[in-house]
Every structure is written in C-alpha cells, then in structure tokens.
Amino acid sequence: MTLETFKATVTSTATPNLYQASVRDFMLSFSPNSTTAISPLEGILASLGACESIVMASFHEREKFSYRSVYFTLEGQEEDTDRPGLNRILVSVHYDTDETRQASHDFMEFAEGTCPVMDNLTNAVPITRMEVTTETSNQETIKS
Template identity: 30%
Template sequence: MTISTFNAVVSSTDKPYHYLAKARNFKVNFIGKEESDQGINAKEGIMAALGSCETIVTAGVYTKYHEKFNNFRLGITLTDKQFHVSFFLNDKNNLFPEIVQAIKDTSPVYDNIIHKIPIEITEVKVKN
C-alpha cells in the first residue's frame, strides 16, 4: 500500500467529555461516554471511518465496471473486539470478489486495522 499522510486535530471543549475532531474543513463531535445523543463515541468513530473508506473503495469498483453506484449499503458492528462488515450490493453481488480485493489493496483504514500499525508518542509540546 502507498504511504499517505493524513491530518486531523482533536480538541477538548468547554463541556466535560466533549471533543471536537477536525480534518480539513470538516468537524465531528465526539463524546467520551459510550452512549449519548450529543456526539459519537470513539468506537463509532472508528466504524464510521472504516465504513466510509470501504464505501469509497466500493464506488471505485463500480466506476471501473461502468456500473451505477446506487442502492448500496454497508453495515458495520463491533463485537468482542472483532469488526463485522456486511455488504448489501443488491443485484451487483458479482462484484464482491473485486471489491474485497480493492479494499485489501487500497483502503488505508482497513490497512491500519489489519496490520495494527503501532502508534507511538515521539514528541510532546507544551503550549503556555
């Protein structure tokens, strides 16, 4: 897989357990509690990132075969520390093997999860 650089910033807010994640000009509210109607928790954030990445890869496969990308749904659950992904391709089930290969070859989120890329803290900056 090609090495890519992605940037995101997560900041605390005035509310306890509430965090704001930013990537480019986009924002997502996270909350440090398992269930809340004020933001998504970290596990939901990882599942949303994985689902978004896999959907983008799937759309690329549809485009490659000149298929219309509609009526598609992806369901992700996390059970006992295992991701379960269900693809609902409707009448395009024949594309599934190609989609799986494309995900393995090109999905950065999948790559990070499967290969357990280690995260290390290498530098600490203190702002006054």
C-alpha cells in the same frame, strides 16, 4: 512514491468528555457515552464503511462491476476483557445490483483489499509520539 501527510487536531471542550476533532474545514464531536456525539469506536466503524464505499465508487468500472447503490451495516463488539478496544467488527454489505452473488462477493473482497482503513485496522501501523507539551498558567511551555 510520493509521501502524503494527513492531519487532524483533537481538542478538549468546556464540557467533560466532549472533544472536537478537526480535519481541514470539517469538525466532528466525539464523546465516549453521549447522544450528541459519536464515540471514537463508532468513528472507526463509520470510517471503515466510508472508505470501502469510496473504493467501490472509484474502482467499480475498472473491475467491471455495476451497482445502483450500496450500503454497509457495521457492528463493533467490545467484550469485557483487558483489551480497551473492539474485539471484532462485523460488516454486512447490501448491494442494489444485477450482478451475481459471486461477483458481489468478489468485488467486496477487492474493496477490502484496496481500502486503506481496512489495511490500517488489520496490519500494525507504527505510531510515534512526537512530543508532549505542557503549558503552565504563567505561559511557560515545557516540551519532552
């Protein structure tokens, strides 16, 4: 099995609570409560919907499922608890298809079982902090 590595960089900006994420040649703006940037939790919802859409587009012929279009509505609910993230994610799938309701449901289950973002959200993924670097004003770099 081949190891593939994905990378992202997130940088603070001069604007408080505004962060720029870069992945390859793409830039995204994140902010916790802003009308000009998405929140990290909204980023999770968008990533999940995009991933499932890509899985459907990639596998619909193999799975013998035809559709003209699909869109997702995703809602993340955050309760006032000690947990800092979402407490639940609600997903609705809307197909434009001549397939049966059961076939549509089955294909959605296939997509959920094949989507890497869904897998990362539902199964614990080890996260390892590689280093913490502190740079001082005199350009001294300290790694821990």
